[in-house]
Amino acid sequence: MDKTTEKPRLWTGSFLRICLVNFFIFVNFHALLPTFPFFVTYLGGDAVTIGLATALFSIASIVSRPFVGWLVDTRGRCTLLVLGLVGMGLIPMGYFVSAGIALAVVLRTAHGVFHAASSNAASTWVTDIIPHSRMGEGLGMYGLSMAISTAVAPAMGLAVMNAWGFRPLFAITALVAVAALLTGIGIRSRNYTMSTAPLRFSELFEPMSLPAAVTQFFFMMAYGVIEVYVAIYAVSCGLPGGGIYFIFIALATVATRILLGRAIDKYGEAQLVYSGNAAIAAGILLLVFAHNVPCYLLSAILLGYSFGAIQPSLQTMAMHAVAPERRGAASSTFFVAFDFGIALGGFLAGVLVKYLDYDAMFLWMIVPCALSLGYYYVFGRRHASSFNPQNRRRTHPAEGIADTGVGKLPLVVTISREYGSGGHRIGEMLARRLGVNFYDREIIALTARKSGLSEETVKESEQTVSNRLIYDDPTQTAVFRSQSQVIREIAAKEPCVIVGRLANFVLKDRKDCLHLFIYANETARIRRVVFEYGVERGQAEALLKRTDRERREHCLHYTGYKWGDRHQYHLMLDTSSLTDEEAVRIICTVLGK
Incomplete structure (x- = not known):
């Protein structure tokens, strides 16, 4: 093949390393996501306290991400990645000395800041490493590291917690952060463009990324709630432990991204956004109305498809049309919406469970799915950031004409x-x-x-x-x-x-x-x-x-x-x-x- 028409390489050493860093970051995150509610309960908290801890973790990420985005653009990806991972390694060790709910919630809030720094730096750095013409495929494959962590980490966290208790769990999550740090400092690709812009509030968010971010916000309200509460809900319904549910979510997510990774670049994001929101709504209905193992696992598969379809397509939409020196701001804009969806959804879910029940709470989560689909249909599908075929000009295959x-x-x-x-x-x-x-x-x-x-x-x-x-x-x-x-x-x-x-x-x-x-x-x-x-x-x-x-x-x-x-x-x-x-x-x- 002529080298001038050969597709640029995606699977480079730097790309593999940043994917591994992302895997470790989200192992740290996902191992504590379903187990921390049990830890709060162990310390004497109730459903509202669980919701508050979940919300504060995400709020800390939300507040810090815009500033992290500016620092990533102006100080470099590697610097913020190292700082974030150091914090993610130290905070779990602080859980060892948690003498009460208040300290645990404070540490969980600080954990959100360091998670924001590391995940934002990694998700920005990977867009510098991926060839622009393969952005959708590359982000889909990068997202596999998160999907695999979804399969491994929750099940691992629940198994370690049940077998040995909380302290070994916290030690393992700290070691995972150290592994991410050692992997990240070895990435050689530093050819990104850095900004010299001063810190101004108007520059902290990227307007081009807002349609994708808002669509993601509504979706994550529902998806994040299921991730937090499904393990406790399964126990109350006599269904298999939450670990198996997360494994099936991850398998479906991995399969979706492998099968549809290139489709994002070729066909755009619209059909994936529509079908993904429909799938999560169907998964919620199965979870609530069919308390048997086959429907329980089918619900997990539908949720896995929804996340595997929506998250990389919207992240590509948020990032692909942004200047290199604004990628940190674009990434923070997208993940602020990601975290805010989890925060608001988690808080509302805690209140709904307290005053209604789990079934009613899950059914209410269909509403944000409908809002995600509706907002995208009205505002997102024809925005300048969309890469749907109808928004593109027909192109000569050889010359880009x-x-x-x-x-x-x-x-x-x-x-x-x-x-x-x-x-x-x-x-x-x-x-x-x-x-x-x-x-x-x-x-x-x-x-x-x-x-x-x-x-x-x-x-x-x-x-x-x-x-x-x-x-x-x-x-x-x-x-x-x-x-x-x-x-x-x-x-x-x-x-x-x-x-x-x-x-x-x-x-x-x-x-x-x-x-x-x-x-x-x-x-x-x-x-x-x-x-x-x-x-x-x-x-x-x-x-x-x-x-x-x-x-x-x-x-x-x-x-x-x-x-x-x-x-x-x-x-x-x-x-x-x-x-x-x-x-x-x-x-x-x-x-x-």
């Missing part, structure tokens, strides 16, 4: 240009020739609306940095980040031509783009600046050099690349001796138009 009805052309053409080379006019003419929209100064108004800044502020702050030595202007950084988000949203919705704004870098992970660099010699550029732009000849040369310098420094600061470096573009065009019409014809020839 979209068929828009006007011939074959890249879904997005980006034009970087030297000042005075004619890039703006060439872009306008190219867009008219192709019958697509043109974006240059229009992006200023769109950025102003997204950032909340005035158009004048955006115009003054874009495509520049304040000083060669001091690159920390918060307004310029806010403009760049908002502008990049605008560019990604435009590119996700329509074929177009975009001039400037480092669009080639913002869209560098997309295959359906053609990145151009337009340049010319100084004489031709000065002539255009004088006769077309109306600049006085005495000022033209200085203006040309200053504008190019600003663009060069802006590019180096925000991308780390040299402006005009041929490796960052697909086509470089010298317009010194070309008319604009000739330049457009050359580009259209490249496009096959």
Whole structure:
């Protein structure tokens, strides 16, 4: 096979290690999830206390995750992973000395913070390791480590607790965290992009990830409650212990992800979200109304399918359209919803059990399943982050060229240009020739609306940095980040031509783009600046050099690349001796138009 068309490798050493780290993180998590209610009961707590401990664990994760996401983006994945795993190793040892419910609940709350740090760092790091074109498949396989932990850890935790008590259980979960730490520090892949953004509340969440996050939130309200309460419920109904239920959940989850892993990239997330929510509702009905072993195990299989289908597809939806330097924020946004669903569901379930009973509580959990499906249908399926087929342009299999009805052309053409080379006019003419929209100064108004800044502020702050030595202007950084988000949203919705704004870098992970660099010699550029732009000849040369310098420094600061470096573009065009019409014809020839 030609190496240029060969699919990028997924199963690398770094990918295997990060999957193993994730497995250990969730063994620590899942081993305590069904057993901690028994520990609370052992200390004298009731159902409300169990719900409170579950909720506080998740609330701690919810509150800390946005800040963890910023730290992951700005301080690095490895640093936060190590800090989180150290805490996850120390906290279980604290359970040894728990003399009462209050201390146990406090330690459980702190456990949530360290779990958030380690899981967020790992889930962000893996998106840097996975090839972008295999994101859905890769996250599905990465999620298998969580699924396998679901099979191993709850059953192991319950077995150790029943055989030897709580202290050996806590010792094992601490050792598992140490194993994750030793595995994680050996990952060699450190080629992720780090942000220099200051800590601001508006930057802690990623808007592009919200539709997937909200859909996941409602789903986890139901799924998390079943994970927490099914072991106690099974005992009250005379059914086999919760360990076997978790094993069947995990087997179904593993099978789902193996069979449907590539389907996420190919077919999108919609059918998996619909069928997954229907499956968990059916599993709840079986659990409540059919107290026999076959239906009990079938309920577990349905729940396993639901988690195996929904979680990786929504995580891919949340992550795939986000810039690399915003992946920590996107991951935290998604997992805040994940944790908040467990927290709210766990608290409400505790109250419902106290005042109603387990059967009624489980039936009420069908409501959030319906909300998950309904929210996705109304708001998620056509959002820019969705990768359903109807939201994509048809693509030429060999070249990443979209068929828009006007011939074959890249879904997005980006034009970087030297000042005075004619890039703006060439872009306008190219867009008219192709019958697509043109974006240059229009992006200023769109950025102003997204950032909340005035158009004048955006115009003054874009495509520049304040000083060669001091690159920390918060307004310029806010403009760049908002502008990049605008560019990604435009590119996700329509074929177009975009001039400037480092669009080639913002869209560098997309295959359906053609990145151009337009340049010319100084004489031709000065002539255009004088006769077309109306600049006085005495000022033209200085203006040309200053504008190019600003663009060069802006590019180096925000991308780390040299402006005009041929490796960052697909086509470089010298317009010194070309008319604009000739330049457009050359580009259209490249496009096959």
